[in-house]
Amino acid sequence: MASRGLFIRINSLKNGNPSKERLDTITNLINGYDQVIINSDDKNVHKMFEILRQITFRNVTAALSLYFGKVTCPEGYDSAVVDL
Amino acid sequence: MNDGPFDVIISTDRTLMSNHHGKEFLGFMTTSPPIAVPERLWMAIAAPKVNVDKLGRPLEAPYGLRKIEAALVDAGIRAAVIDPDHLKRHLKVAKVLAIGHHDYFALGPPSSEWWVLTGKEPVNSKSFRNFIQKPEIRSAKRKGLKIIVGGPAAWQWLWMPDSFEKWGIDTIVEGEADKLVVKLVEDAFSGKPLPIYVRAGLGDSPRLEEIPLIRHASVNGLVEIMRGCPRGCKFCSVNLKPLRCYTLDMIEKELQVNASEGVRRCLLHAEDVLLYGADGIKPRPEPLMSLHNMVKKYFSDVCWSHVSLSAIKYAEESSSLITHLSELLLPRESDMLGVEVGIETGSVRLARRLMPSKAAPYSIESWPEVVRDAFAIMHEAKIIPAATIIIGFPEESSEDVMRTIELVEDLREFRSLIVPMYFVPLGALKNKEWYRAQPSEEQMELMKVCLMHDITWINRISNWYLSDMSPLAKILLRSVIFFLRKIAEWYNLIEKGNS
Numbered sequence: 001m002a003s004r005g006l007f008i009r010i011n012s013l014k015n016g017n018p019s020k021e022r023l024d025t026i027t028n029l030i031n032g033y034d035q036v037i038i039n040s041d042d043k044n045v046h047k048m049f050e051i052l053r054q055i056t057f058r059n060v061t062a063a064l065s066l067y068f069g070k071v072t073c074p075e076g077y078d079s080a081v082v083d084l
Numbered sequence: 085m086n087d088g089p090f091d092v093i094i095s096t097d098r099t100l101m102s103n104h105h106g107k108e109f110l111g112f113m114t115t116s117p118p119i120a121v122p123e124r125l126w127m128a129i130a131a132p133k134v135n136v137d138k139l140g141r142p143l144e145a146p147y148g149l150r151k152i153e154a155a156l157v158d159a160g161i162r163a164a165v166i167d168p169d170h171l172k173r174h175l176k177v178a179k180v181l182a183i184g185h186h187d188y189f190a191l192g193p194p195s196s197e198w199w200v201l202t203g204k205e206p207v208n209s210k211s212f213r214n215f216i217q218k219p220e221i222r223s224a225k226r227k228g229l230k231i232i233v234g235g236p237a238a239w240q241w242l243w244m245p246d247s248f249e250k251w252g253i254d255t256i257v258e259g260e261a262d263k264l265v266v267k268l269v270e271d272a273f274s275g276k277p278l279p280i281y282v283r284a285g286l287g288d289s290p291r292l293e294e295i296p297l298i299r300h301a302s303v304n305g306l307v308e309i310m311r312g313c314p315r316g317c318k319f320c321s322v323n324l325k326p327l328r329c330y331t332l333d334m335i336e337k338e339l340q341v342n343a344s345e346g347v348r349r350c351l352l353h354a355e356d357v358l359l360y361g362a363d364g365i366k367p368r369p370e371p372l373m374s375l376h377n378m379v380k381k382y383f384s385d386v387c388w389s390h391v392s393l394s395a396i397k398y399a400e401e402s403s404s405l406i407t408h409l410s411e412l413l414l415p416r417e418s419d420m421l422g423v424e425v426g427i428e429t430g431s432v433r434l435a436r437r438l439m440p441s442k443a444a445p446y447s448i449e450s451w452p453e454v455v456r457d458a459f460a461i462m463h464e465a466k467i468i469p470a471a472t473i474i475i476g477f478p479e480e481s482s483e484d485v486m487r488t489i490e491l492v493e494d495l496r497e498f499r500s501l502i503v504p505m506y507f508v509p510l511g512a513l514k515n516k517e518w519y520r521a522q523p524s525e526e527q528m529e530l531m532k533v534c535l536m537h538d539i540t541w542i543n544r545i546s547n548w549y550l551s552d553m554s555p556l557a558k559i560l561l562r563s564v565i566f567f568l569r570k571i572a573e574w575y576n577l578i579e580k581g582n583s
Binding site for chain 1: 239241242243245248249258277279280281282283284285286287288
């Protein structure tokens with residue numbers, strides 16, 4: 001079966017911890033895919049690492065990559081925009 | 085052998101780039117701060133420098149680094165493992181520095197436990213900090229060197245964003261990197277953006293035929309025979325990897341590499357060596373005897389990395405396999421074999437919640453009995469377990485700890501070491517004072533019981549373990565053991581003269 005890819009653009013990175021609802025939303029999104037690329041134009045390492053920790057603790061099995069800008073949605077990938 | 089220049093340098097700090105005097109277990113000393121001796125001496129005992137060739141390539145290097153080297157070289161990339169003291173000339177031309185580590189920041193067990201108990205930073209994280217701050221690395225970084233970090237402790241960087249930024253790390257790779265690293269390096273060469281973080285998914289795990297075979301010798305002749313583990317314990321990430329068993333042909337090629345480069349021993353590595361060629365979780369005699377007969381053709385000194393206690397019990401009860409393996413591997417009266425095993429808990433309640441398949445094919449309700457029986461079998465077979473116990477699971481109650489204390493006390497008559505691993509909840513890391521979190525009264529009691537067990541056995545085990553070491557190293561190690569015994573006596577943990 002062909003692997004499924006998802007490209008997520010983080011639209012806005014808010015102050016404070018991401019809410020459980022938002023983490024649930026992104027985790028549920030990721031769980032449907034084998035390859036996930038997350039792209040955040042906001043280069044906030046502290047914030048993004050915290051989000052990655054939260055996501056990876058939730059037993060996500062997809063391959064995950066995080067970029068700070070510079071990448072576009074690869075051909076054949078679904079895309080989504082989320083606020084965190 | 086390619087004599088350079090190298091586009092990719094693979095390295096790590098001294099606590100890992102060492103053969104630990106040929107004694108893998110001494111490597112654990114690097115997870116602790118120095119005890120009773122100055123740090124320089126502690127490091128000389130635990131992690132002496134390795135011999136290198138004229139280019140600074142170590143004659144033995146950590147197996148994980150050797151796998152990355154093999155993956156890159158197989159892909160046509162000029163890459164080499166370089167000793168940390170010989171980086172300077174290579175980093176003037178290299179484009180990528182790939183670093184692996186077991187415990188970058190001393191956040192994993194048992195380092196975190198030592199940190200909690202002593203309030204002092206273990207030598208492994210200090211050594212890594214000195215490594216990453218080397219002037220030659222800083223200078224190369226300013227000139228555009230890409231730094232990729234990975235290995236079993238890659239997850240720790242997500243808790244250390246300040247260090248990630250300060251040291252100019254480009255990419256964190258978590259999980260099996262055999263395939264991923266080639267693409268990352270090719271992207272770095274071609275100027276494509278690198279991800280800040282990559283975590284291997286199931287699709288990134290190499291199929292058996294894609295696993296690269298080491299091209300140069302590994303520390304203490306370590307050779308992987310399997311990847312993954314079918315038991316699915318909740319506290320362990322290994323079960324996220326698909327299970328793959330190397331063919332005998334693959335294993336033999338790596339044995340030949342080690343033998344031809346002068347390594348004199350072999351350490352078979354798997355999460356459970358006895359599951360090589362198994363029928364599910366039931367060990368089978370044929371593949372295990374074939375494997376060990378083949379290994380004995382190359383090495384007389386063979387040991388195992390890990391086995392499960394349930395596999396020990398089943399293998400002996402179903403086919404006397406442990407006795408047969410002991411006869412093959414340990415022909416002389418004085419021969420013994422050390423191996424890591426996981427007890428983790430003596431509480432059936434906790435075992436059922438956290439590791440429901442740990443006792444299989446026996447029921448998890450019989451876990452304490454499985455542990456006792458397996459220890460008795462190993463004692464008879466001259467196999468010395470270095471057993472771990474995990475203290476401080478979030479679900480753990482005082483009653484659970486008491487059950488573990490009872491089990492450890494039951495094991496006193498069996499030749500073994502029992503090492504409590506203090507589980508530090510990662511949430512606590514947000515608090516900079518996390519290492520001051522102190523164990524409960526029951527947890528301290530369990531640690532004392534383990535210490536009493538170890539002191540009972542340490543002299544007899546060290547007589548065997550240190551027998552082929554240099555006189556100086558023996559004196560130093562015996563001094564450390566003597567000092568620990570005196571501390572235990574001082575605190576009334578053991579009776580004076582107890583041996």
